Amino acid sequence: MNKIITLIISLFVSSIFAQVPAGYKAVKETDGFKQKMEEQSKLINSIESDFTQEKYLSVMSEKIITKGHFLFKKVNMLRWEYTEPLKYLIAINKDKMFIKDNGKVSKYDINSNKMFKSINEMMMSTVNGTLLNNKDYQPSYFENDKLYLIELTPLQKGAKDFLKVIQLYVQKTDYAVVKVKMIEPGDDYTTIEFTNRKTNQPISDEKFIVK
Amino acid sequence: MKNLLLNSFIIILISSCSLGHYGKLKKVNTIKDSLPHSIFGENFNSFLFKTNIRVYGKEYSGLLVTKQMEPNDYRVIFTTELGMKLFDFQFKDSTFTLHYCVPQFNRAALLNTIQKDIEVLLMNNLKTHSSSVYTDAKNTTNIIKIDFGKTQNYYFINQEQKQLIKIEQAKKNRKKTTFTLGNYIDNFPNNILIQHHDIKLKIELNLLKK
Numbered sequence: 001m002n003k004i005i006t007l008i009i010s011l012f013v014s015s016i017f018a019q020v021p022a023g024y025k026a027v028k029e030t031d032g033f034k035q036k037m038e039e040q041s042k043l044i045n046s047i048e049s050d051f052t053q054e055k056y057l058s059v060m061s062e063k064i065i066t067k068g069h070f071l072f073k074k075v076n077m078l079r080w081e082y083t084e085p086l087k088y089l090i091a092i093n094k095d096k097m098f099i100k101d102n103g104k105v106s107k108y109d110i111n112s113n114k115m116f117k118s119i120n121e122m123m124m125s126t127v128n129g130t131l132l133n134n135k136d137y138q139p140s141y142f143e144n145d146k147l148y149l150i151e152l153t154p155l156q157k158g159a160k161d162f163l164k165v166i167q168l169y170v171q172k173t174d175y176a177v178v179k180v181k182m183i184e185p186g187d188d189y190t191t192i193e194f195t196n197r198k199t200n201q202p203i204s205d206e207k208f209i210v211k
Numbered sequence: 212m213k214n215l216l217l218n219s220f221i222i223i224l225i226s227s228c229s230l231g232h233y234g235k236l237k238k239v240n241t242i243k244d245s246l247p248h249s250i251f252g253e254n255f256n257s258f259l260f261k262t263n264i265r266v267y268g269k270e271y272s273g274l275l276v277t278k279q280m281e282p283n284d285y286r287v288i289f290t291t292e293l294g295m296k297l298f299d300f301q302f303k304d305s306t307f308t309l310h311y312c313v314p315q316f317n318r319a320a321l322l323n324t325i326q327k328d329i330e331v332l333l334m335n336n337l338k339t340h341s342s343s344v345y346t347d348a349k350n351t352t353n354i355i356k357i358d359f360g361k362t363q364n365y366y367f368i369n370q371e372q373k374q375l376i377k378i379e380q381a382k383k384n385r386k387k388t389t390f391t392l393g394n395y396i397d398n399f400p401n402n403i404l405i406q407h408h409d410i411k412l413k414i415e416l417n418l419l420k421k
Contacts, residue, residue, distance in 0.1 A: 055294040059310075060278045060286055062257050064294075085419040086261045088272075088292045101272050102263070162295065162313075182294070186311075190294035 020142060021167075024149050027141035033148065034132055040175035047072040049197040053082075058187035070194075077208040078124060091210045092120055098210035105210050118159075137166070146172055161185070233365065233384055236345035236354055245342045247355050247366040247375055249334040250392065250400060255279045260403075260416040262289065266321060267411045273297060275416060277333070285333050300326060305336055324412060328405050331364065331378060331390060352376075362387070375400070 020026060027033055048071050055064040068082040075094075082088040089100040097108045097116050110116045125134060132139055136159065137152035148170040154160050162184055169179035176197055183189045251258065255278070262275040273291045280286055287300040299311040307326055316322060337357055345354040355366040367377035378390035388407050392400035399421065405414040 053294060055274075055290060057276065057288055057290075059299070060257060060276065060280070060288070062276060062278060064259060064274055064276060064290070066274075066292070082292060085259075086274075086292070088261075090293075099272075106270075184296070188296065 021149060021151075024142035024144050027143050027148065030141045033141060037132065037170070037175050044199050045074050046201060046203045047197065047199050048201055048203065049194045052193045052195070054191045054193075056187075056189050056191075071203050071207055072124075073203050073205070073208065076124065077205070079207050089210060091208050092124070093208040100210050143172075147178070148172060148175075233356075233381065235348055237348070239344050239346055239353075245344050245355060246337055246357075247334065247368060250375060251277065251279065251285075251333060253279070253282065256421055258399075258418065259420040261419050262417075263413075263415045264325070265411075265413045265415075271297065271315070274419070277329075283335060285335065287329055287333075298322070298325075300329065302330060302333055302335060321412075324407070324410070325414070328388065328390075328414060331380060331388075332403065332405075374398075 048069075050069055051067065053066045053068075055066075056062070057064070066082050066086065067084040068080070070081065071077075071079040076092065077094070078090075078092040080090045080092075087102075089098070091098040091100075092110070095110045097110050097120065099106045099108070108116055110120050121134075132150065132152075134152075136156050137154055140151045140153070142149040142151070150168040150170065152166040152168070154163050154166075164183045164185050167179075167181040167183070168177055169181075170176065171178050176199075177194065178197075179191060179193045181189055181191045257276055257278040260275045260277075262273055264271040273289055275287065275289045277285060277287045284303040285301070287302070289297045289299075291297060295313075296311060297313050298309070298316050301308040301310060307330075309322065309326075312322065316325075340357050340359055342355055342357045345356060346352065347354065351370055353368045353370055355368065357364045357366070361382065363381045365377075365379040365381065366375055367379070368375050372395070374395050375392055377392065379386050380388040380390075387409055388405065391404040391406070392402075393404075394401040396418075399418065401418040403416040405412075405416075407413070
């Protein structure tokens with residue numbers, strides 16, 4: 001009988017704190033974690049990695065899987081390149097953005113377009129974890145024995161329309177972002193998993209100019 | 212005299228416009244199967260296309276997924292390469308439902324045109340309209356005409372491979388939109404080009420996966 005009561009209570013309690021993802025517990029020392037994350041990102045001058053992106057469309061029970069390679073170099077240089085099953089490249093070089101699609105290169109001024117600006121912010125902060133300090137999101141911190149999980153809930157109305165929460169999975173060993181999950185107001189989501197990550201390898205600036 | 216010349220010139224011009232394109236087709240009554248087969252078939256699989264939509268100088272690029280959910284129920288979703296959903300359409304029987312759409316696409320004229328174009332490609336509900344079969348002058352292509360009342364669709368099927376290579380949508384005998392279907396692999400056109408002639412809209416679909 002006691003067991004049943006305990007079960008009911010624990011179910012009730014867990015439903016109150018339903019925000020805590022299964023297998024994780026809340027981080028107690030959030031300031032310490034944030035500080036450590038910032039210290040680590042200061043040590044990084046460049047990142048190179050493969051990525052696998054999965055877009056889940058709930059109505060179709062369908063996953064669109066795309067793969068590619070990305071490069072990041074301080075300050076504000078990013079090359080995000082899909083190689084499978086399509087060829088598509090986005091490169092950000094400070095305030096310029098390049099898109100190469102079907103062999104055709106288009107060049108944009110990031111500040112000229114609100115959408116490009118938010119793409120830039122999103123991609124940059126995803127890669128180097130600076131999204132934590134972004135005032136447009138309310139962060140919550142969780143952890144298990146291997147990973148930190150940071151949940152960022154958008155506060156701006158515009159962002160809320162198409163984004164319910166962003167989850168950043170951070171490896172405890174080196175504070176690297178290993179997975180990002182963007183959950184939409186429906187049940188659709190996009191995950192990006194990073195593999196073969198190398199940091200502080202020399203990357204030529206040429207890589208961030210697309211011709 | 213001058214007026215007469217001008218008038219006859221105009222008459223010739225008008226008549227050549229209206230007859231020009233479809234006037235040369237020969238009607239045949241020997242072909243029994245007078246409905247084109249749907250390119251997507253009845254298979255409940257999904258099809259993933261790299262898609263570019265060019266409309267009045269603006270370009271939208273992304274991934275388009277089509278999936279048959281049930282007989283006569285199709286879902287079509289367009290997302291950016293980065294995963295952001297741009298629109299979500301449902302075509303069930305003869306009812307269209309817009310489930311989602313970003314503000315950039317939320318313009319009635321544009322949405323309506325894209326919806327109609329996808330409807331043509333899905334080739335749903337053709338049975339309920341009257342059809343007739345023609346051949347071209349060289350007798351290499353069969354052309355099935357389906358009359359939707361205000362518009363007519365012409366389905367061009369090459370006789371040798373029995374592949375649907377083109378769909379033309381016409382209004383008052385004038386070509387409005389051309390759908391070119393090419394690069395057939397496993398009986399499916401891997402490249403589809405939708406070109407509008409009366410507005411600046413071009414949609415390119417290249418199959419990535421099915």
